[in-house]
Amino acid sequence: MMFSTVMRPALLAAARSPRVERTVTGMASTRKVVRRFVAGESEAHAAHATAALLESGRYASIDYLGEDTTDLEQARATVAHYLTLLESLAELPGAAGEVRPLEVSLKLSALGQSLPRDGQAIALEHAQKICAAAAAAGVWVTVDAEDHTTTDSTLAVVRALRADFPWVGTVLQAYLLRTEGDCRDLSGPGSRIRLCKGAYREPAGVAYQHRDEIDASYLRCLDILMRGQGYPMVATHDPLMLEAAFGYVRSARRDPDRFEFQMLYGIRDEEQRRLVATCAHLRTYVPYGDQWYGYFxxxxAERPANLAFFLRSFGPG
Ligand code: FDA
Incomplete structure (x- = not known):
């Protein structure tokens, strides 16, 4: 209780504080802990981690870390990183069927969405470049969800991208009050929706605040997506959500090629392998790059055990 009412809001506020960022990123012991959740700093590290996941039967979605870019040059540099990444991914084993084993995940705020003038148009142009390179490499693209002030703009960019690249997917966050409606609107043929609970600090006017409400919303949204005609991507580590997903799959008579599970790199690795062994598609989200602070x-903020693991790194050894 103390964790969700005190620690979580404080950690999420700190995630956006440049002052705390300087302190945390300056600590030598932090880097060791970060490596549990982040695959490394370079495209070579990301490709290496991805190759190991493919080897274990998992799929991957690779994210070049960065967000809240306020500088056009930095947004262009992010595009360049994605283009280099896609060149490395093109050398890994490709798609056998309709489901592509490799995907990249993009945050539009890293591509310029929040630049003061024409941010949305700039982010769209940058995302189009990445999608064209992804198409050539046989890699899917999914656009991440950020805080609620960006949701309308993100969905508008995704709609525009899908006109040229109909396989582009996006993320919906079950904690937002609007998401059940968005699931209904976006569950048509060809859609690819990653459903997650949501990771930002949001006000009560737009988001459920309590765990039970968020879980109930997740289940309603999942039911809609599973009964819909798109390709649901079930992004959660929560055993209750995973069990419910299998139930919805059975009642909607979905075959295993028409949905997938997704989990984060470094989290519930054993469970990831177990799901693969049940013949389900499991995609691991692999973040890399040196701007890991917000993600970390x-x-x-998600789990007392993660915070405890971090705090233990200050101990001896
Ligand atoms: P939650 O944190 O609610 O925990 C529920 C239960 O799951 C726990 O009680 C425990 O049993 C189990 N569990 C959770 N973590 C565990 C661990 N480390 N070890 C063991 N058990 C654990 N968010 C966002 O806002 N925008 C986005 O674009 C994305 N993208 C994204 C992609 C992918 C692939 C994933 C998996 C998640 C995201 N998220 C995200 C993050 C998401 O919104 C959410 O914050 C986290 O997934 C945590 O919520 P869970 O549903 O995993 O479980």
Whole structure:
């Protein structure tokens, strides 16, 4: 209780504080812990981690870390990283059927969405470049969900991208009050929706605040997506959500090629392998790059055990 009412909001606020960022990223012991959740700093590290996941029967979605870019040059540099990444991914084993084993995940705020003038148009142009390179490499693209102030803009960019690249997917966050409606609108033929609970600090006017409400919303949204005509991507580590997903799959008579599970790199590795052994598609989200701070802090905010693991790194050894 203390964790969700005190620690989680404090960690999520710290995730957006440049001052705390300087302190946390400056600590030598932090880097060791970060490596549990982040595959490394370079495209070579990301490709290496991805090859190991493919080897174990898992699929991968690779994310070049970065967000809240306020500088056009930085947004262009992010595009360049994705293009280099896609060149490395093109050398890994490709698609056998309709489901592509490799995907990249993009945050539009890293591509310029929040630039003061024409941010949305700039992010769209940058995402189009990445999608064209992904198409050539046989790799899917999914656009991540960020805080609620960006949701309309993100969905508009995704709609525009899908006009040229109909396989582009996006993420919906069950904690937002609007998401059940979005699931209904976006569960048509060809859609690819990753459903997650949501990782940002959101006000009560737009988001459920309590765990039970968020879980109930997740289940309603999952039911809609599973009964829909798209390709649901069930992004959660929660055993209750996973069990419910199998139930919805059975009642909607979905075959295993028409949905997938997704989990984060470094989290519930054994469970990831177990799901693969049940013949389900399991995709691991693999973040890499040196701007890991926001991503890392959101992982600490999710679970007391993650925070404890971080705090233990200050101990002896
Ligand atoms: P939650 O944190 O609610 O925990 C529920 C239960 O799951 C726990 O009680 C425990 O039993 C189990 N569990 C959770 N973590 C565990 C661990 N480390 N070890 C063992 N058991 C554990 N968010 C966002 O806002 N935008 C986005 O684009 C994305 N993208 C994304 C992609 C993918 C592939 C994933 C998996 C998640 C995201 N997220 C995200 C993050 C998401 O919104 C959410 O914050 C986390 O997944 C945590 O929620 P869970 O549903 O996993 O379980």
């Amino acid at each position: 802090m959101r992982r600490l």
